[in-house]
Amino acid sequence: MNPFNLEIEKLKQKALDIRRDIITLLIESQSGHSGGPLSCTDMATALYFNILNHDPQNPGNPQRDLNFFSIGHVSPLIYSLLAESGYFPLKDLLSFRKMEGHLEGHPNCLHTPGIEVSAGSLGQGLSIACGTAYGIKMDRTERRVYCIMGDGEQQEGSIWEAVMFSAHYKLDNLCGIIDYNHRQIDGETEDVMDISPLTEKYWSFGWNVYEINGHDMNEIVGALKAANDCKGKPSIIIGHTEMGKGVSFMEGLAEWHGKPPKPDQGEKALAELGTTYAEWSERLRNG
Amino acid sequence: MGEMKKTRVGFGHGLVDAGEKNKNVVVLVGDLRDSTNVNFFAEKFPERFIEVGIAEQNMANVAAGLSLTGKIPFFTTYGAFATCRCLDMLRVTICYSNLNVKIGGAHGGISVGPDGATHQALEEISILRSLPNMKIIVPCDYFETRKATLAAIDIDGPLYIRFGRENVPVVTDKDTPFEFGKGVVYRDGGDIAILACGVMLYEALEAAHELERDGIDTRVINIHTVKPIDETIIIKAASECGAIVTAEEHQVYGGFGSAVAEVIAKNNPVPMEFIGVQDSFGRSGPPEELMKAYHLKAKDIIGAVKRVLKRK
Structure with missing residues (x-):
């Protein structure tokens, strides 16, 4: 049971808050990634606030579902999700990437509650999720395992080793989510190293595939719930998204993969998101 | 020269000892069941044995994931692959997260013989010593390998056991004490x-x-x-x-x-x-x-x- 179980409209509001968190903490840190966290926000929000059976007050709850972010660089999103869920105070977000805080540039599970495994080197999360899903099957329990991946990391060979493994062992308690924003550091995935057709690839490896609009909350929740009911094979949700979603001057631009907004750009972004740096940083400081 | 035995057989028997002692012990292998001697464990505990195929990087992180469910996974392959091919997984996932993953590194040393340089692991200690949280045991013979393998399940965190392919002299016996960390x-x-x-x-x-x-x-x-x-x-x-x-x-x-x-x-x-x-x-x-x-x-x-x- 998800501890929040937010309805669609409240999920949309939570996603908006998380986008505000992301921009605010990036203004504060002046270091970190903007594009991926914003493109992945809606799917991750639906997972953490409607689907995932997690326990922010007891992160190691042995009955919990597990989610692995294979894309450690979306840490602004990850930390916002965890703080908004109650794993740690919102004010911690203002210490992102700073020596005095516990929020590393890429997440460290030994420092930050709610992180299952440290991440930062791409292509590793799905294998970890496979191992956990396999272990849960050995225990004959009903816990589920999720893995949020990027599109660019589908270029890593180890992903496909894991894709093969999970279908071979019929890990139907495993659900992958791909943030398919078609952008990576060096440009468009189609130009850097084309990963398409992803649906056909996963399908041919024996997976159950959902291809959705990764910004449509109804489609996201629908796919996540449908995946829960799929038996005999793992599921993948391929969410078509837009890099930098929600901030007009970032949308669709690969250049926003790995940089933060400058303070004036950040203020402009927050205005588009219906707030100001003063207002939102105050909310975080008091949270 | 007295009795000769293979250290890899010591590892295989040690895994069975460990599996008998602790039901959370799980063994993974990358298409090298017999030559790493995890076959003994596979025959005794088939429900706790996982064949991963020729995909060592995946195997290392599947082991990492298993450890999050309370299992004590040993992933096993030739030392050359366990360290060099899986180094990023060992560094970023297993050691940085300090996960309870054990690594069985077979075919350590030049005594691997005719297979030649690609299969003669000569770098594992150098590589692994530089990873924080990693522990390394290099046992001297069959009995010490068997005891080290059993001891590994009670040592928290990443741990590598190095063993060889060929028969080598037995210099300890079944009663020789083994204490981790003590020369x-x-x-x-x-x-x-x-x-x-x-x-x-x-x-x-x-x-x-x-x-x-x-x-x-x-x-x-x-x-x-x-x-x-x-x-x-x-x-x-x-x-x-x-x-x-x-x-x-x-x-x-x-x-x-x-x-x-x-x-x-x-x-x-x-x-x-x-x-x-x-x-x-x-x-x-x-x-x-x-x-x-x-x-x-x-x-x-x-x-x-x-x-x-x-x-x-």
Whole structure:
């Protein structure tokens, strides 16, 4: 049971808050990634606030579902999700990437509650999720395992080793989510190293595939719930998204993969998101 | 030479011991079931055995994921692949997260023989020593490998056990104590100390026996735990013997000898010599001939002792 179980409209509001968190903490840190966290926000929000059976007050709850972010660089999103869920105070977000805080540039599970495994080197999360899903099957329990991946990391060979493994062992308690924003550091995935057709690839490896609009909350929740009911094979949700979603001057631009907004750009972004740096940083400081 | 047994069989039997002792022990292999001797475990506990196929990177992280469900996974393949191919997984996922993953590194050393350099792991200690949280055991024979494998399940965090392919002399017995992290003096002496790990312990004992005829009183110490290394026994050997020779079936750069040298340099600098593979790849050949060709025999240790004693 998800501890929040937010309805669609409240999920949309939570996603908006998380986008505000992301921009605010990036203004504060002046270091970190903007594009991926914003493109992945809606799917991750639906997972953490409607689907995932997690326990922010007891992160190691042995009955919990597990989610692995294979894309450690979306840490602004990850930390916002965890703080908004109650794993740690919102004010911690203002210490992102700073020596005095516990929020590393890429997440460290030994420092930050709610992180299952440290991440930062791409292509590793799905294998970890496979191992956990396999272990849960050995225990004959009903816990589920999720893995949020990027599109660019589908270029890593180890992903496909894991894709093969999970279908071979019929890990139907495993659900992958791909943030398919078609952008990576060096440009468009189609130009850097084309990963398409992803649906056909996963399908041919024996997976159950959902291809959705990764910004449509109804489609996201629908796919996540449908995946829960799929038996005999793992599921993948391929969410078509837009890099930098929600901030007009970032949308669709690969250049926003790995940089933060400058303070004036950040203020402009927050205005588009219906707030100001003063207002939102105050909310975080008091949270 | 007395009884000969394979250390990989010791690993295989040790896994069965561990599986009997703890139901959370799980074994993974990458298409090398028989040659790593995890077949014993697979036959005894098929429900806890996972074949991953030829996908070592995936295997390392599947083991990482299993550890999050309370399992104690041993992932097993040849040491060359376990360390070099899986290094990013070992570094970022397993060691950085300090996960309870055990690694069985088969085919350690040049004594792998005819398969040649690609399969003769000579770098594992150098590579793994640089990873925080990683522990390394290099047992000397069948019995010590078996005991180290069983002991590993009670040591939290990432741990690597290195073992070989061929029959090697048995120098311990089933009752010899094994204590993780503690070196063991196998022969006392005050003129020179030979510190060895793995199969080189036997060569060190042979060398000490020969040196006795020349009136050189030789201490031989088995350092089965290379990380964390037993600093106390090393410092004591340096201060009481005044010179040290290290012996490993491994590259000398960054390996066991380097680990000893770090302790010596920091605490009590004395002359040292390093027996090991001297910055070269291996090659195909009969194991015993390779050990001679790469200067890993007792006579090579004797030469090193005589050289270092002149600098004492």
